[in-house]
Amino acid sequence: MGITKRFIYLLAAGILVxxxxxxxxxxxxxxxxxxxxxxxxxxxxxxxxxxxxxxDIERLGTKSLSIYEKEPILISVYNKSDYKLNMELxxxxxxxxxxxxxxxxxxxxxxxxxxxxxxxxxxxxxxxxSFQAIHVKFKGRLGLCTKQFMLKLPREYxxxxxxxxLRKYRLSIxxxxxxxxxxxxxxxxxxxxxxxxxxxxxxxxxxxxINWPATARGNKPIINQYEPEKNxxxxxxxxxxxxxxxxxxxxRKLDLAVNTALVLSDIVxxxxxxxxxxxxxxxxxxxxxPGKGAGHRNKLLEALYHIESNKQTSNYEDAFYYFKKKxxxxxxxxxxxxxxxxxxxxxxxxxxxxxxxxxxxxxxxIRNEKLENISELNVKNTEDLFRKGVSIELLEERRKIIxxxxxRGVLCIECEAEKLEYTAINKYIQVKNKSxx
Numbered sequence: 001m002g003i004t005k006r007f008i009y010l011l012a013a014g015i016l017v018x019x020x021x022x023x024x025x026x027x028x029x030x031x032x033x034x035x036x037x038x039x040x041x042x043x044x045x046x047x048x049x050x051x052x053x054x055x056d057i058e059r060l061g062t063k064s065l066s067i068y069e070k071e072p073i074l075i076s077v078y079n080k081s082d083y084k085l086n087m088e089l090x091x092x093x094x095x096x097x098x099x100x101x102x103x104x105x106x107x108x109x110x111x112x113x114x115x116x117x118x119x120x121x122x123x124x125x126x127x128x129x130s131f132q133a134i135h136v137k138f139k140g141r142l143g144l145c146t147k148q149f150m151l152k153l154p155r156e157y158x159x160x161x162x163x164x165x166l167r168k169y170r171l172s173i174x175x176x177x178x179x180x181x182x183x184x185x186x187x188x189x190x191x192x193x194x195x196x197x198x199x200x201x202x203x204x205x206x207x208x209x210i211n212w213p214a215t216a217r218g219n220k221p222i223i224n225q226y227e228p229e230k231n232x233x234x235x236x237x238x239x240x241x242x243x244x245x246x247x248x249x250x251x252r253k254l255d256l257a258v259n260t261a262l263v264l265s266d267i268v269x270x271x272x273x274x275x276x277x278x279x280x281x282x283x284x285x286x287x288x289x290p291g292k293g294a295g296h297r298n299k300l301l302e303a304l305y306h307i308e309s310n311k312q313t314s315n316y317e318d319a320f321y322y323f324k325k326k327x328x329x330x331x332x333x334x335x336x337x338x339x340x341x342x343x344x345x346x347x348x349x350x351x352x353x354x355x356x357x358x359x360x361x362x363x364x365x366i367r368n369e370k371l372e373n374i375s376e377l378n379v380k381n382t383e384d385l386f387r388k389g390v391s392i393e394l395l396e397e398r399r400k401i402i403x404x405x406x407x408r409g410v411l412c413i414e415c416e417a418e419k420l421e422y423t424a425i426n427k428y429i430q431v432k433n434k435s436x437x
Contacts, residue, residue, distance in 0.1 A: 001046050002146040004139060010038055042144050049140035050081035052149045057134060059155045060116065065123050066162045067255060072118045079109040087138040089117065097125040123159040126255065127306045130156050160305040162259045197225045230272035233290040233329050236261045239337035240307055241281040241314030248417040253366055254309045257336035260421045264334065265300055267425050277303055280319035282312050287326060316347060320354040332431055333361045334424060345401045356410050362427055363405060365414045371395055
């Protein structure tokens with residue numbers, strides 16, 4: 001039991017009573033009597049106030065949260081008593097992995113009514129986390145005392161890759177869609193092999209696309225229009241080794257790759273292709289074979305929400321061999337990885353032909369902004385000169401490696417962290433339109 005400001009004011013009023021009693025020479029009697037009355041009133045307030053059993057609290061809302069997004073945590077409070085309750089609630093949230101401006105929720109609930117409260121958290125790490133107890137405090141009927149209790153309401157929340165980005169990208173491509181037999185698909189007409197429609201010839205079209213029977217019937221040049229094939233396999237490989245554990249602008253490279261993988265797989269499935277996932281470091285951690293639909297998407301989510309990077313160098317040879325053994329179709333492979341040294345890059349170059357020979361490989365790297373910033377330093381001393389020289393040399397080696405990869409048929413792209421998702425999606429659309437298969 002606690003006391004309120006009203007009770008403190010009541011005690012303060014006793015000073016006036018004490019001063020009055022000094023004139024009557026009965027100060028001690030009045031002091032004892034007044035304090036007994038205050039204490040009795042406080043006890044009565046506590047006894048007549050609603051008990052804990054008359055307050056029903058439960059957690060509401062989704063159990064799925066998105067990393068780095070402001071997410072509401074919903075709590076329902078039901079006042080079963082016959083009196084209004086002035087309440088304060090504080091939730092216990094897991095330490096370190098959630099940012100929260102204020103966990104304190106205040107509410108005035110009339111008798112026999114239910115109200116929903118909420119506060120916001122920003123998850124900073126993927127995984128499963130348990131929210132435990134809720135601390136409750138409310139004022140007594142007379143407003144003199146406060147009752148406090150702790151209610152254990154364990155609930156597990158899963159922090160997934162950024163699910164809200166899916167809606168953003170769906171909106172961004174809404175002008176690039178067509179309705180076809182009641183289904184939506186991304187409109188990507190190009191030099192594909194699947195017949196899509198007929199249209200009138202315009203200057204610049206290839207002569208080999210002319211449909212001669214249709215031209216004869218219409219007495220004007222008509223050409224065939226093609227679109228890329230459907231149901232192609234698009235594999236997303238994510239390296240969870242040491243280079244992906246570094247941070248860029250406050251976000252780990254692995255988190256950025258995971259978010260991109262989820263968005264890219266969603267776009268791939270919308271276009272009628274099948275997406276797949278392979279996670280690896282020193283060994284293959286998980287592989288989800290090509291598929292689409294809600295069930296397949298849930299499998300990807302469950303595989304991605306809890307993966308962590310380690311401090312070891314990944315084994316590309318084992319990962320590529322495992323992929324080659326499992327996948328027999330010619331596929332598009334998006335490889336999210338990085339390298340810090342020339343030796344690491346050479347390790348990738350040696351084994352990449354295992355998959356690039358029969359598949360189109362798109363290797364996506366995140367720009368090393370820290371290294372670029374050092375290379376642009378204004379030299380003030382010998383240490384700055386040394387650091388700048390080393391960074392320039394490392395960046396030049398990186399550019400050479402990217403150039404070598406592109407010459408060997410691997411589409412190697414280096415992009416800024418905030419453009420990773422757009423880059424991956426745009427490259428997928430370009431690959432489909434140009435029909436490399």
